[in-house]
Amino acid sequence: MPRLQGSRIMLREYRRDDLPWIRQWVNDPNIVCHLSDIFLYPHAQESTEAYLDGILEGSSDSRGFVIADRSTEAYIGQVNLDSIDWKNRVGRIGIVIGSLEHMGLGYGTEAMKLLTAFAFNEMNLNRLELDVYDFNERAIRCYLSCGFQQEGRLRERQYKNGRYVDVIQMGILKSDWKAWSQAVTGEGEDTR
Template sequence: MSRLLGGRIMLREYRKDDLPWIRKWVNDPNIVEHLSDIFLYPHAEQSTEAFLDAMLAGDEDSRGFVIADLRTEAYIGQINLDSIDWKNRVGKVGIVIGSTDDFGQGYGTEAMRLLVDFAFLEMNLNRLELEVYEFNERAIRSYVSSGFREEGRLRERFYKKGRYVDVVQMGVLKSDWKAARQG
């Protein structure tokens, strides 16, 4: 898979030497509080290695990228298309920025825009979707600026820090993306 180049970042292939960078965030509560319940419990190094090995091996129904600095190729985070439904041309997006020092820098928005362009132009997908917790306002703003719209809510679907919160379902269609590019 080719690399996708942006203004400050690139989306590149996973590498074995990404393991220490992934290990830095995978058990960091400041990072994983915004992610799915698979991060509810500490992840052993073997679990992280198994994930990385799966990304290196590739899977017909997913495409994954490391978000990296454009000049140095240093790991910033990762963005993946999972559960690709080839018949209906739909992919589910997941993204993580691996250090709180890189939050608010626009890396996630740039990565999302690169992935959306790639998914619609090169993969010929028709729809991208994702889920985000209602308290992750920074992510929601980023997704909206990348063309996603709120399509629904799963009310009180997620239990976090002693309370139930909504899961926001968001999506972007190829037709909306095309219209935005032309406008």
Template sequence: MPRLLGSRIMLREYRRDDLPWIRQWVNNPEIVGYLSDIFLYPHTMESTEAFIDANLEGSSDSRGFVIADLAAEAYIGQVNLDSIDWKNRVGRIGIVIGSLDHMGYGYGTEAMKLLVAFAFREMNLNRLELEVYDFNERAYRCYISCGFKEEGRLREKQYKNGRYWDVIQMGILRSEWVGEGSE
């Protein structure tokens, strides 16, 4: 798997020594509260190990990268392409910054831009899509700055923290991608 290099981060392969870093966030409600309901219940050590093993063995349905510090290669988070539809050339993106200390510094934006470029240039995908909860304003701004457009809103679809929230569907097409003509 290639490494994708940015100005401050790299997208690299998963490693077994990423396990402690993933375990720090996978049951942290301040982080997983922004993620899908697969994090509704606590994740066991065995389920985290199985996730890493699937990525190391290439048996996972997703194609993912660890977001890592460029110099030290230390784990910051992860970004994955899930549910790739090869016939229609569509991929669904999921991303997490794995510590509160790393949030708000643009690592997610840089990782998204690297992944979008890789998906369009190297994987020949035509469309990327994702969902974001309407209370997750930081992520929404990140996706807009990476070229994603709001395509729909599923009103009050998600129940979190005692109330219903909208789920915003977003997408970007290869033809809309700003990086298309560069390099």
């Protein structure tokens, strides 16, 4: 898979030496509170290794990238396309910024824009979708700023932090993305 270059980050391949960085966030309640219930229980070292091995060996259903500093290639987080439906040309996005110090700096927005362009221009997907908890306002702003639209709300779908929260379903179509990217950049549809 090619590396995707942004202004401050790159989306690069996973490496075995990313394991310590992934281990830093995978059991951090400040990070995983925004993620799916697969992080409800602590993850053992062996589980994280098996996940990374699956990606490195190509046996995982997930296709994705490490979000890395453009100049040093240091791990910042990861963004994946999970559960790609090739017949219907749909991909489901999962993203995590792996440390609190890197949150709120625009790395997630830049990564989402790079991945969206790649998914539509290179993979020929027609639709991208994701779920986000209603309390994750920073992520919702990020997705809206990348052209995603709210398509649904599953009321009180998840139990998080002692209360029921809504899950917001968001998506973007290739045709919407082309119009959005042209309006934002003032250029043609390809923003690479």
